[in-house]
Amino acid sequence: MSDPIALSRDPIAEARRHWQDRGWTAAAEGMAAVTSIMRTQQILLARIESVLKPHGLTFARFELLALLSFAREGALPMNKASARLQVHPTSVTNSVDRLERAGLVRRAAHPGDGRTKLVEITGQGRNVVERATLELNGTVFGNPGFSAPELDRLNQMLGKFRRDAGDFVDTRFPI
Amino acid sequence: MSDPIALSRDPIAEARRHWQDRGWTAAAEGMAAVTSIMRTQQILLARIESVLKPHGLTFARFELLALLSFAREGALPMNKASARLQVHPTSVTNSVDRLERAGLVRRAAHPGDGRTKLVEITGQGRNVVERATLELNGTVFGNPGFSAPELDRLNQMLGKFRRDAGDFVDTRFPI
DNA sequence: TATTGTTATACTCTATAACTATA
DNA sequence: TATAGTTATAGAGTATAACAATA
Structure with a gap:
C-alpha cells in the first residue's frame, strides 16, 4: 500500500x-x-x-515448509499436504514448484503407490523454515496484538467455529 | 475446492x-x-x-457498492473510497472498471477539483447491492457461526486490535 | 473405474512504476 | 512541486477442466 x-x-x-x-x-x-x-x-x-x-517465502510456502518440518521423515504425500493445509491441490503443486526451484523441498516417489508423490523438505529447507519461524515467533506470533486471555478466547471461539464449519472432527470442543 | x-x-x-x-x-x-x-x-x-x-459481485465490489450506497449523494472521490475500504488505489480503479461495465456505478467529475473523479452508484447498483445485502444478512451476517456474546467479544477485541494497528483513531476503545 | 498429480487456462486481489492531468 | 487517477506490468492465490499415469 x-x-x-x-x-x-x-x-x-x-x-x-x-x-x-x-x-x-x-x-x-x-x-x-x-x-x-x-x-x-x-x-x-x-x-x-x-x-x-x-527469507524468500510467502505465508503459503512457509506453512507448507513448517508442515513438512513436523512430519515423520520430513515428507508427506501431495494430497495429504493439500488436506492438512486446506488448500487446493493445484495450489500445492504451485507452492512445491517454487520451493523445489529454491532447493527447499524435493519431490520423491511414494514407495507403495506409484500415483502418489511425496514432498520432502531438504536440509536447506529446514534451515530456512527454522530461521523464518524464529523471526515470526519473535515478532508476530510472540506479539500478536492480543493479550493472553484474549488469545485464549480467540483460540476457543475460532476453534469451535472451525469445527462447526466442518474443518475437522474433534471432541475437545463438545457440542 | x-x-x-x-x-x-x-x-x-x-x-x-x-x-x-x-x-x-x-x-x-x-x-x-x-x-x-x-x-x-x-x-x-x-x-x-x-x-x-x-449477484455478479465479489466481496471487494460488494463492499464498494455498500460504501457508496451509504454515502451522501451516493458518490465518493476515488481516493476516499480507497482510504475507507483500506485497499490500494489501483484496486479501486479495477473494481470501478468492472462495476461501471456492469452499469452499477459511473464515474463523474468532481465539481471543485479537476483532478478528482467521483464514483457514483447507479439506480441499478442500488438494486443489486440491496438484494445482495438482504441475502447476506439472511445467511452469513445473520448467522455467522458465533453466539451473540461471542460476536460482542469479537467486535471488542478486533476493534481494539485494528485501532492499535493504526487503522483509525477513535476514543471508544481507550488505551 | 477411481485416484493422484500435473498442465493449461483464467480470474481474483495486490502492488510498483511510469504516465497524464490538474492543483 | 504535489496530488489524483490511470495504465502497464507483474506477482500472488484460487479454481476448473483436461490429461497422464497408476490403482
Missing part, C-alpha cells in the same frame, strides 16, 4: 451504524464481526509476509 | 503442540490464534462469495 492513512473513525463501526439505521439489526453485529475478521486477517498477513519476504 | 474433507484432528491444535514441543511456548498461543484467524477468514470469505456470485 502506498499511504495507509489512519481514518478518523472506524469504518466498520460506521457500517454497523448504517446497518442499524436500515433496520438490519439482527445482522449488524455479525456483519461487523465478519468484516473485522477480514480486516484483521489482512493486517496480520501483511505483517507476516513482510517478515517472510527476506 | 474439490473435496474439502474434514480432518480427524485440528491441524492448528496440532501445530500448537509442535510449537510447545520445540520450546516455542511464548509464541504458541499467538501462532494458533493468528492461524485460526486466517482460516476463519477463508471460510467466511468462501461463504460470502458463494452468496454474492449469483
Whole structure:
C-alpha cells in the first residue's frame, strides 16, 4: 500500500451504524464481526509476509515448509499436504514448484503407490523454515496484538467455529 | 475446492503442540490464534462469495457498492473510497472498471477539483447491492457461526486490535 | 473405474512504476 | 512541486477442466 492513512473513525463501526439505521439489526453485529475478521486477517498477513519476504517465502510456502518440518521423515504425500493445509491441490503443486526451484523441498516417489508423490523438505529447507519461524515467533506470533486471555478466547471461539464449519472432527470442543 | 474433507484432528491444535514441543511456548498461543484467524477468514470469505456470485459481485465490489450506497449523494472521490475500504488505489480503479461495465456505478467529475473523479452508484447498483445485502444478512451476517456474546467479544477485541494497528483513531476503545 | 498429480487456462486481489492531468 | 487517477506490468492465490499415469 502506498499511504495507509489512519481514518478518523472506524469504518466498520460506521457500517454497523448504517446497518442499524436500515433496520438490519439482527445482522449488524455479525456483519461487523465478519468484516473485522477480514480486516484483521489482512493486517496480520501483511505483517507476516513482510517478515517472510527476506527469507524468500510467502505465508503459503512457509506453512507448507513448517508442515513438512513436523512430519515423520520430513515428507508427506501431495494430497495429504493439500488436506492438512486446506488448500487446493493445484495450489500445492504451485507452492512445491517454487520451493523445489529454491532447493527447499524435493519431490520423491511414494514407495507403495506409484500415483502418489511425496514432498520432502531438504536440509536447506529446514534451515530456512527454522530461521523464518524464529523471526515470526519473535515478532508476530510472540506479539500478536492480543493479550493472553484474549488469545485464549480467540483460540476457543475460532476453534469451535472451525469445527462447526466442518474443518475437522474433534471432541475437545463438545457440542 | 474439490473435496474439502474434514480432518480427524485440528491441524492448528496440532501445530500448537509442535510449537510447545520445540520450546516455542511464548509464541504458541499467538501462532494458533493468528492461524485460526486466517482460516476463519477463508471460510467466511468462501461463504460470502458463494452468496454474492449469483449477484455478479465479489466481496471487494460488494463492499464498494455498500460504501457508496451509504454515502451522501451516493458518490465518493476515488481516493476516499480507497482510504475507507483500506485497499490500494489501483484496486479501486479495477473494481470501478468492472462495476461501471456492469452499469452499477459511473464515474463523474468532481465539481471543485479537476483532478478528482467521483464514483457514483447507479439506480441499478442500488438494486443489486440491496438484494445482495438482504441475502447476506439472511445467511452469513445473520448467522455467522458465533453466539451473540461471542460476536460482542469479537467486535471488542478486533476493534481494539485494528485501532492499535493504526487503522483509525477513535476514543471508544481507550488505551 | 477411481485416484493422484500435473498442465493449461483464467480470474481474483495486490502492488510498483511510469504516465497524464490538474492543483 | 504535489496530488489524483490511470495504465502497464507483474506477482500472488484460487479454481476448473483436461490429461497422464497408476490403482
